Amino acid sequence: MNFAQLLFPDFSLILIGYLLCRFTALDRKVWEPIESLVYYFLFPVLLFQSIVKSPLDLGATSSLMAAGFTLGLCGIALSYSLPHWPWLGKRLDVRLHAASAQIGFRFNSFIALALADKVAGPQGLQLIAVIIGVCVPLFNVGAVWPMARHAQKHFAGELLRNPLIIGTASGLVANLLGFQIPVWLEPTVSRIGQASLALGLMAAGAGMQFGSLHAAKTLGVAVLAVKHLGMPLMALGLSRLFQLDATQTTVLLMFSAVPTASSCYVLAARMGYNGPYVAGLVTLSTLLGMVSLPFALGILPDF
Numbered sequence: 121m122n123f124a125q126l127l128f129p130d131f132s133l134i135l136i137g138y139l140l141c142r143f144t145a146l147d148r149k150v151w152e153p154i155e156s157l158v159y160y161f162l163f164p165v166l167l168f169q170s171i172v173k174s175p176l177d178l179g180a181t182s183s184l185m186a187a188g189f190t191l192g193l194c195g196i197a198l199s200y201s202l203p204h205w206p207w208l209g210k211r212l213d214v215r216l217h218a219a220s221a222q223i224g225f226r227f228n229s230f231i232a233l234a235l236a237d238k239v240a241g242p243q244g245l246q247l248i249a250v251i252i253g254v255c256v257p258l259f260n261v262g263a264v265w266p267m268a269r270h271a272q273k274h275f276a277g278e279l280l281r282n283p284l285i286i287g288t289a290s291g292l293v294a295n296l297l298g299f300q301i302p303v304w305l306e307p308t309v310s311r312i313g314q315a316s317l318a319l320g321l322m323a324a325g326a327g328m329q330f331g332s333l334h335a336a337k338t339l340g341v342a343v344l345a346v347k348h349l350g351m352p353l354m355a356l357g358l359s360r361l362f363q364l365d366a367t368q369t370t371v372l373l374m375f376s377a378v379p380t381a382s383s384c385y386v387l388a389a390r391m392g393y394n395g396p397y398v399a400g401l402v403t404l405s406t407l408l409g410m411v412s413l414p415f416a417l418g419i420l421p422d423f
Contacts, residue, residue: 137325151326162316164287169309170245171291187362188251194354195225196262211338219393222263223401224346226381230320247371253288327382328403348412351376356420377416379409
């Protein structure tokens with residue numbers, strides 16, 4: 121399968137979003153409410169539908185959940201360990217690292233959900249929804265923890281109100297209870313899901329910006345290497361350790377290689393850190409996704 125060709129339509133939507141935001145009247149003032157619409161309503165509906173529409177075997181997905189959670193822990197540990205590396209640590213600004221470490225393990229849910237169906241079919245959407253449900257709380261805690269010492273913020277409430285967690289958790293409960301979406305409602309829900317993927321990808325492109333990347337080039341290279349090289353390699357090892365089947369392995373590899381979350385910038389800026397620098401890393405990560413995804417899906421499985 122030619123994954124580069126398969127992924128091109130989705131990355132072309134990211135490019136369209138970037139061009140529209142930068143060179144037309146559809147600027148950030150237009151895209152910010154679109155991002156909110158996708159994040160708080162469209163994506164939760166898509167997650168709920170993806171989980172509910174087919175029976176979920178928790179026994180069969182338990183290994184994938186464990187692999188996803190372990191991958192998250194490894195990514196967080198690797199990102200936070202950078203200042204302690206003998207050669208690298210001396211060249212890193214501790215405060216800038218606290219804001220940038222999240223780049224190494226977080227993921228862009230817009231892109232992950234859009235690609236899951238492409239690379240693994242309808243089952244892929246269900247499996248990525250399960251991984252999101254497991255990893256979003258972990259990653260939010262991991263992203264906030266190093267910055268929380270300098271800003272009096274509490275993230276427990278934010279986790280409980282996270283729309284992706286709500287959509288996933290409610291979908292899991294409904295699935296286990298045997299709930300099915302009424303036939304008359306299915307077309308509406310399906311169209312909401314389709315709209316969320318296109319708008320989510322374009323919003324990811326609209327959010328790209330090259331900030332003050334020159335501020336810390338070594339740190340930028342390090343965290344991006346963790347995200348786009350370290351995470352896929354660890355995902356491959358964990359897929360074998362937990363003996364995942366072919367579809368689960370594909371979804372885990374895809375999850376490991378997608379670009380980092382666009383909200384990394386929002387979190388860093390909100391907590392008083394160097395937002396423009398983090399925004400630049402998010403942009404580079406989005407571009408590197410065009411390389412890491414074909415690498416993870418097309419090359420790594422052959423090893």
